[in-house]
Amino acid sequence: MITYRNDLWFNINKRRGLINITEAVQQAVRESGVKEGLVLVNAMHITASVFINDDESGLHPDYDVGLEKLAPERPYSLHKHNGYEDNADANLKRTVMGREVMCAITDGKLDFGPREQIFYYELDGKREKRALIKIIGE
Amino acid sequence: MITYRNDLWFNINKRRGLINITEAVQQAVRESGVKEGLVLVNAMHITASVFINDDESGLHPDYDVGLEKLAPERPYSLHKHNGYEDNADANLKRTVMGREVMCAITDGKLDFGPREQIFYYELDGKREKRALIKIIGE
Amino acid sequence: MITYRNDLWFNINKRRGLINITEAVQQAVRESGVKEGLVLVNAMHITASVFINDDESGLHPDYDVGLEKLAPERPYSLHKHNGYEDNADANLKRTVMGREVMCAITDGKLDFGPREQIFYYELDGKREKRALIKIIGE
Numbered sequence: 001m002i003t004y005r006n007d008l009w010f011n012i013n014k015r016r017g018l019i020n021i022t023e024a025v026q027q028a029v030r031e032s033g034v035k036e037g038l039v040l041v042n043a044m045h046i047t048a049s050v051f052i053n054d055d056e057s058g059l060h061p062d063y064d065v066g067l068e069k070l071a072p073e074r075p076y077s078l079h080k081h082n083g084y085e086d087n088a089d090a091n092l093k094r095t096v097m098g099r100e101v102m103c104a105i106t107d108g109k110l111d112f113g114p115r116e117q118i119f120y121y122e123l124d125g126k127r128e129k130r131a132l133i134k135i136i137g138e
Numbered sequence: 139m140i141t142y143r144n145d146l147w148f149n150i151n152k153r154r155g156l157i158n159i160t161e162a163v164q165q166a167v168r169e170s171g172v173k174e175g176l177v178l179v180n181a182m183h184i185t186a187s188v189f190i191n192d193d194e195s196g197l198h199p200d201y202d203v204g205l206e207k208l209a210p211e212r213p214y215s216l217h218k219h220n221g222y223e224d225n226a227d228a229n230l231k232r233t234v235m236g237r238e239v240m241c242a243i244t245d246g247k248l249d250f251g252p253r254e255q256i257f258y259y260e261l262d263g264k265r266e267k268r269a270l271i272k273i274i275g276e
Numbered sequence: 277m278i279t280y281r282n283d284l285w286f287n288i289n290k291r292r293g294l295i296n297i298t299e300a301v302q303q304a305v306r307e308s309g310v311k312e313g314l315v316l317v318n319a320m321h322i323t324a325s326v327f328i329n330d331d332e333s334g335l336h337p338d339y340d341v342g343l344e345k346l347a348p349e350r351p352y353s354l355h356k357h358n359g360y361e362d363n364a365d366a367n368l369k370r371t372v373m374g375r376e377v378m379c380a381i382t383d384g385k386l387d388f389g390p391r392e393q394i395f396y397y398e399l400d401g402k403r404e405k406r407a408l409i410k411i412i413g414e
Contacts, residue, residue: 001277001413001414003312003313003413005380005382005387036141036274038178038274040314040378040379042378042379044389044390044392045389045390046328046329046330046389046391046392051237052184053184053229054229056219058217058218058221059219062217062218062219062230063230066208066209066230069208070342070345070346071342079335080334080335080337080338081335088334088335088338091330091335091338092338092339092342095327095329095372095373096234096372098233098236099328099377100377100378102178102180102238102240102378103178104143104178104180104270106143106272111143111270111272112182113181113182113183113184114182114183115183115184116182116184130389132387132389134314134387136274136314136412136413137139137141137274138141139277174279174412175279175412176314176316176410176412189371190322190375191322191370192322192367194357196355196356196357196358196359197355197356197357199356200355200356200364200367200368201368201371204346204347204368207346235371236374239375239376240316240318240378241316241318242316242318242410244281244410249408251320251321251408252320253321253322254320254322274412275277275412276279
């Protein structure tokens with residue numbers, strides 16, 4: 001069995017933002033030497049998400065609008081979590097979007113459908129944060 | 139280590155629909171010969187979901203009603219994604235429902251609780267689409 | 277390859293409640309002897325969730341408030357699932373929160389970010405229920 005791990009670091013200069021990390025994950029799969037297996041990609045922070053969807057520019061503001069309806073950033077006093085912090089909305093938004101993805105590796109590559117792309121979704125940025133890539137297989 | 143992959147194909151004649159794929163996944167587990175391991179089942183399209191819940195007929199319209207409140211299909215102009223397409227709601231609904239499930243395999247079978255059933259949830263149908271089954275174990 | 281399974285049992289004396297199970301999962305990782313691998317933790321019931329977020333007391337009622345807006349418990353007649361049951365809201369809430377988490381094991385420990393904690397979220401309690409821990413690795 002082969003196992004592999006790597007961190008992807010981010011520092012986004014605004015509260016929310018999306019980064020396509022598909023190629024970085026594909027690169028990790030190549031580096032691992034795994035031909036058949038599974039790759040886990042998860043946010044290491046509880047105010048960020050890793051998820052899979054289309055890389056289509058109109059869709060990105062659609063997420064923001066939908067998530068603001070579910071878990072508005074303001075007023076901060078809306079959320080009990082916001083005693084000393086102002087990021088309760090980020091914890092709730094990330095719960096809806098999901099923490100992690102699991103992807104199949106087949107023949108040394110991500111075994112993906114035609115439009116699948118992996119994103120890191122920063123929901124409380126302006127600081128260094130990271131995602132974990134863990135691969136097992138052979 | 140044993141690895142196994144298979145595609146499940148669907149062609150649902152309406153926009154939205156649910157298919158119970160538990161037996162198809164169980165069949166893949168049997169074919170794989172894996173006695174102890176993990177199985178990933180994921181939608182290969184970004185407008186469909188694979189998730190686990192009860193196979194109870196009242197629950198299915200409850201999903202539809204809940205998801206329509208969160209991410210309505212119409213008016214199509216509500217979503218920026220709908221420039222050349224009309225399926226932004228499907229991308230958003232699938233994000234809430236989830237892309238994939240991971241299940242344990244124990245003693246050659248899905249290691250499931252009493253009511254767990256795996257579903258493929260088509261959210262933008264009327265065409266051929268598929269889900270991936272990937273198994274690793276021994 | 278090493279594989280390991282264990283059940284965690286719960287019996288919460290109210291409809292909804294959160295239990296931090298991080299140490300129990302860490303204990304299972306130690307017992308398994310796996311140094312590098314993956315651990316799956318999933319609810320075995322379709323009215324409960326396993327998810328990862330901060331262990332911060334203000335956040336817990338924030339989940340309850342947010343989920344009640346999405347899928348209210350009452351009136352029970354709101355949901356078609358509630359023919360003979362009253363827990364449709366629990367099925368819907370769990371779908372939003374998620375059934376399972378996958379975590380990396382590195383150097384014999386959960387490979388976690390600084391605030392990550394694993395929770396069992398009971399959404400229809402007052403009875404015995406359980407979560408599954410399944411580990412594969414070496």
